[in-house]
Amino acid sequence: MQRRCSPFVHLRYNASVNTPKDDQSRFRFSLVVGLIALLACAMGAYFATRQATAEVPDIQGFLWPDPVILHDFTLLEAHGGVFDAARLDGHWTLLFFGFTHCPDVCPTTLNTLKTVRSALRDVPAFDAHAQILFVSVDPARDTPAVLRQYVDYFDPHLLAATAAPDELNALTRQLGVLYSKVETDKPSVYSFDHTAAILLIGPARQFLGVFSPPHHAAEIETAIRRILAFMQAKRV
Amino acid sequence: MKHAANKQAGWLLVLWLLSPLVPACDGLTGADLWIREGPPGATVLAGFGRLINRSRETLQVSEIRSTDFKLVMLHETVLQAGQAHMVARDRLLLSPGEVRALSPGGLHLMLMQPTVSLRRGQSAVVTFTCGNTQNSMVFSVRSSDQ
Ligand SMILES: [Cu+2]
Numbered sequence: 423m424q425r426r427c428s429p430f431v432h433l434r435y436n437a438s439v440n441t442p443k444d445d446q447s448r449f450r451f452s453l454v455v456g457l458i459a460l461l462a463c464a465m466g467a468y469f470a471t472r473q474a475t476a477e478v479p480d481i482q483g484f485l486w487p488d489p490v491i492l493h494d495f496t497l498l499e500a501h502g503g504v505f506d507a508a509r510l511d512g513h514w515t516l517l518f519f520g521f522t523h524c525p526d527v528c529p530t531t532l533n534t535l536k537t538v539r540s541a542l543r544d545v546p547a548f549d550a551h552a553q554i555l556f557v558s559v560d561p562a563r564d565t566p567a568v569l570r571q572y573v574d575y576f577d578p579h580l581l582a583a584t585a586a587p588d589e590l591n592a593l594t595r596q597l598g599v600l601y602s603k604v605e606t607d608k609p610s611v612y613s614f615d616h617t618a619a620i621l622l623i624g625p626a627r628q629f630l631g632v633f634s635p636p637h638h639a640a641e642i643e644t645a646i647r648r649i650l651a652f653m654q655a656k657r658v
Numbered sequence: 659m660k661h662a663a664n665k666q667a668g669w670l671l672v673l674w675l676l677s678p679l680v681p682a683c684d685g686l687t688g689a690d691l692w693i694r695e696g697p698p699g700a701t702v703l704a705g706f707g708r709l710i711n712r713s714r715e716t717l718q719v720s721e722i723r724s725t726d727f728k729l730v731m732l733h734e735t736v737l738q739a740g741q742a743h744m745v746a747r748d749r750l751l752l753s754p755g756e757v758r759a760l761s762p763g764g765l766h767l768m769l770m771q772p773t774v775s776l777r778r779g780q781s782a783v784v785t786f787t788c789g790n791t792q793n794s795m796v797f798s799v800r801s802s803d804q
Contacts, residue, residue: 526763527763615741616742
């Protein structure tokens, strides 16, 4: 709750007093009170600002305060079943959008994610609940079977999912992820331009972090360590 | 008839005189050339390494082919406002002495539709064309986590 802070009420209160002597001393008194109140206001404002700054640690890519809480979406998981919003509950999810016909950025990012994941093995709160999800923006070619083969090659613990554009967009819109098909003069040869950031989702579906490319595993690891420490201290 | 033959000979003479200016691939060499292994059945792979122009002329690579792939393109990954774009480059110019890196997240060979299954430890031959000369180089297949 915010309180109004004004030293001027005291000065106004004195305007009704009668004798000149009383008037003078009361005026002096109220001036002192007013000045003290003004000083208190200034100090209050200073500490409030300092506290607010301390509450939002300077961590690159950290979306705090007021992270977006993800709501319903349904993707088809490569290993069968669906991957919906409920699958985020209780997990720290590292999310990346791409497509399997992407031989440069996507394998590089998946390797970065594996490195980050193993570097954080010493943080039990993360290690026990972490999952890496690769979402394909190319459902026409990346059937669940194709996706499964792709991620299993990198690491059998990786999760992968995709969906028809409408369902896919139900998730990408919430995250501000963009993708678009890039066609060539050969109909069979096409690719996608896509958001190449690594995204971090918290255990209560909070969209907590965006790590923009080019990615350096050590920097992402440090950022996640600091986010985890901050979230633990706040008990959120 | 004779006039036409003379004209043709004239053009050939002009081409012969100009031939030192047509960049040749002889001076083009490669170092640390490798292909990132893909999952079994992958239809697109990427090639990396360094291309070096050891000649005293500017080289223009106009075509890249390989019998191990149906289509080879030169691509560059460009990051713009957090978006990754793959941009096709139709030629590559290398000034004398220039070393051009093909590296993950940057310039790379886009190796499409492999005609053989390429696993780590194996290699593929890639042929670069500059003008009317060609130069073939061996790319070795390495594990994907590099
Ligand atoms: Cu490419």
